[in-house]
Amino acid sequence: MRIYDYSDVRKKLENGTSHLLLGNGFSISFSDVFSYESLFKKAVDNGLSDNAIKVFDLLGTNNFEGVLRVLNSTAAVASFYYDLDDNGDLIYDDVRIIKETLIKTIAESHLHHTGEVPNNAKDSCIDFLMPYKSVFTTNYDLLLYWVNMHSGDRPIFGDGFRAEFENPDAEYVVFAERLGGDKGIYHLHGAxxxxxxxxYIKKHCWSRTKRPLIDLIKSGLDNNSFPLFVAEGSPEKKVEQINSNAYLSYCLSKLGRITNRLVVFGNTLGxxxxHIVDAIADNDKLIEVxxxxxxxxxxxxxxxxxxxxxxILDRRAKxxxxxxxxxxxxxxIYYKSDSIDIWS
Structure with a gap:
């Protein structure tokens, strides 16, 4: 199996439209603060139950979604054999606590403001993103947003959020339009x-409040206003949540309609x-990944x-x-993702 350098992929981008799918590796390549290991350590301090911690230890993983998948499966299978009652409630309580703790931990451990990402790093990242028409991401953090806002008076990529018609001076903007053929960023699992x-699906805005986004997010958490997160462990549960939300459903359907080429960076397609694997396979307008x-x-x-x-190949063939x-x-084709340093 041949593995290319990213420079070979970059040359391909000159031939037809290309799109990008980002995963956690994109954020980790800037800072380890976004790694599951770092998040897990902080999550323990933020209230993971002893039983949940034991599950993480048993599986030998720091992957929150993997643990959520196992807990949901455990409760479902056990219900075939036992009347779970309180024990079942304990399992599902841990599922809820893990989700809420993950959100809280990401918010608390996140970089505080865009100035913590050097301008030269953002410039380098913009150069990496520029050849792509659509950027899809499964990340929850603000790095991609900060990079896009750094790009000038008008961001390179749109996101479909606009001022609310009934309240144009509100401190937030709302998801109001589809992007059509314009360059766009799509948060497949929320942010x-x-x-x-x-x-409405709303977006916090520094430009309207002059307050750092992390402060706005933490204020929302204090008022039980949780960020839009798809933190389910199984693809079936994720699709269920995605289909119940107009914005998330739009983002996933957009992935299923892009044309020509998709480049995957920092995403293991685990x-x-x-659901993302299926969307790629089922989109017969894609001819190269x-x-x-x-x-x-x-x-x-x-x-x-x-x-x-x-x-993906097998499903497409069928x-x-x-x-x-x-x-x-x-x-x-495969390429070495460590053959490019996005941030320098």
Whole structure:
């Protein structure tokens, strides 16, 4: 299996429209504060139950979504054999606590303001993002937002949020329009600065309040106004939550309509993101997918990514047979994600 450098992928971007899918590796490449290991340590301090901590230890992981998936599965299977009553409630209580603790921990451990990301780092990141028409992200943090706002008087990428018609001077903006053919950023699993209130998906704005976004987010948490987060462990649960929200549903459907080429950076396409894998496979307008592998190709994480990538090819092949099409094959290539330093 040949693994390319990112410079080879960059040359491909000159040929037709390209789109980008970012995962946690994008944020970790700037700071380890965004790693699951760092978040887990802070989450313990923020109130994870002893039983939940034991599950993390048993699985030997710091991956919140993996633990949530196991807890939900455990409760479901156990209910076939036992009348769970209080024990079942304890499991589902831990699921709720893990979700809430994850949100609180990310907000508390996040960089406080955009000035903590040097301008030269943001400039370098903009150069990385520029060739892409659509940027999809599963990250909750504010790095991508800060980079986009740094790009000038008008951000490079739109997001569909505008002033509310009935309250144009409000401290927030609302999701009000689809982006069509314009460059855009799509938060597939929500983000810290997005929240649901009064029937609308709203976005915190520094420009309207002159308050750091993290302060606005923490104030919202204090008032039980939680950020828009899809923190479910299984793809089925994630799809259920996504389909119940107009903004999230729009973002996922957009991924299913993009054309030509998708580049994946810092996203392992793990088991909990099966809905994203399916959206890529089912989009027969995509003819090429470039997937980044970090470090040793034989590492468990990379092997999981390769397995998911193969499932994309397998699903596409089955669809082609079902639809009696021979011209919708997908070209899959791998590249070394550590062959580019996004932030310098």
């Amino acid at each position: 810290l600065h997005l929240y649901f209130s009064d029937g 088991a909990s993101d099966g 470039c997937i980044g592998l970090y470090g040793d190709v034989d590492s468990p994480t990379n092997q999981e990514t390769i397995k998911s990538a193969q499932s 669809m082609n047979v079902f639809r009696k099409r021979k011209d919708k094959e997908l070209n899959l």
